[in-house]
Amino acid sequence: MTKNLIFAADIGGTTCKLGIFDQNLKRLKNWAIKTDTSDPTGRQLLKGVYNAFIAECDMLNYKLEDVIGMGIGVPGPVDFEAGVVNGAVNLNWQSKVNVKALMEEMVEFPVIVDNDANIAALGEKHLGAGQDANDVVAITLGTGVGGGIISNGKIVHGHNGSGAELGHIRVDHEQHFDCNCGKAGCIETVASATGVVNLVYHYHPKLTIQSQLRPMISSKEITAKDVFDAAKSGDIFSLFIVEKIAQYIGYLASILSVTTNPKYIILGGGMADAGHILLENVKTAYSQFAFTPSQENTEIVLALLGNEAGIVGAAGLIKTYIIEQE
Ligand SMILES: [Zn+2]
Incomplete structure (x- = not known):
């Protein structure tokens, strides 16, 4: 495989933890931005996440063509197949937000979305106690x-x-x-x-x-x-x-x-x-x-991973559902 980067976002009520990983889940970069809860459609928040990745890739000389996919964790119920979040109180999302569709409007690679508890479990499975x-x-x-x-x-x-x-x-x-x-x-x-x-x-x-x-x-x-x-x-x-x-x-x-x-x-x-x-x-x-x-x-x-389980699990979504499927 020539592509070798994974984008991961663990979106919380106050901060969004962001990470860039390689295809083996080795973490290359790790940072956080403030969560923008001003917009109930979710568009602003996701645009902010996208912009943060673009800026970081510019700085690190990473190419978007090398990104395999983006995994996103959110604090609310998720329709996994559709990538739709059925409201998230902490994010001020009162109704459905199609996170997958909104993010895929901006990027060329696939986006996978799941809830915070599921990605924490997946993080522990990949790099933690499991x-x-x-x-x-x-x-x-x-x-x-x-x-x-x-x-x-x-x-x-x-x-x-x-x-x-x-x-x-x-x-x-x-x-x-x-x-x-x-x-x-x-x-x-x-x-x-x-x-x-x-x-x-x-x-x-x-x-x-x-x-x-x-x-x-x-x-x-x-x-x-x-x-x-x-x-x-x-x-x-x-x-x-x-x-x-x-x-x-x-x-x-x-x-x-x-x-x-x-x-x-x-x-x-x-x-x-x-x-x-x-x-x-x-x-x-x-x-x-x-x-x-x-x-x-x-x-x-x-x-074992504490608060890091979510970001590892968000990257794990790409590892589990894209890389390991090939
Ligand atoms: Zn109950």
């Missing part, structure tokens, strides 16, 4: 819970693009907390950063032991990080909460392990920064829940 595996699941534990499933090397999109919306699997069957999706008991309500706080307020009235969290609970300033930090220092109530969270995540992991039999189940997002205390508790819960044959050689691991 390297050398074709079957990988990533669970992103942030303000909400997201996910991506890579099956047989490809992202699972499902018939209307809502495949792998892992945050809305009901794990709390008693449905203590309402979810943004309109239902209740979704894993997002009990195992996201906000979910941790939900659990703290639910269980603390029953608290009979001393806990170092008490002052933060009373002042309503408690965060998920406080809970994990206290658990690490041996606080019994915090350990109880961490075990609860781990049970929910372990239960989700057991469902995923039976449905897709991944080589790796990768825990990422801000909450995964808690590290081994979360990982070990999830592993324990998972081993209790999961069907034994599907557990064999499946590893639960922490994500």
Whole structure:
């Protein structure tokens, strides 16, 4: 192949991370621009991304004829085949934006678009914790819970693009907390950063032991990080909460392990920064829940790429869907 460059854009609510990679996903250039949310049609934002690539290529003496394709990640639901984003609140896109068509008006090479959770999973599959595996699941534990499933090397999109919306699997069957999706008991309500706080307020009235969290609970300033930090220092109530969270995540992991039999189940997002205390508790819960044959050689691991998973995965779209198809 003579063409050897990949353009990648990970579009977020405040910044667009941009990258130029070679055909083996080696990163040649890495920078960011401010996200232009002034235009609800998306045209301005995408024009800004295009201009940034043109300027950078001029500077680096890269030729547009050498570009294999551009991968784009967006924070909203995507029709993968069409490259259409069905609205993105953080970008001020209230209705459909055909990202693929708008970008392809400006460039000669193909453009592939997917949502941020899916590209993060693909990034971990290519260069992160899921390297050398074709079957990988990533669970992103942030303000909400997201996910991506890579099956047989490809992202699972499902018939209307809502495949792998892992945050809305009901794990709390008693449905203590309402979810943004309109239902209740979704894993997002009990195992996201906000979910941790939900659990703290639910269980603390029953608290009979001393806990170092008490002052933060009373002042309503408690965060998920406080809970994990206290658990690490041996606080019994915090350990109880961490075990609860781990049970929910372990239960989700057991469902995923039976449905897709991944080589790796990768825990990422801000909450995964808690590290081994979360990982070990999830592993324990998972081993209790999961069907034994599907557990064999499946590893639960922490994500490796952090915030870089998205940009790597955006480039990974071109690697997976164009280069590896040839
Ligand atoms: Zn939900």
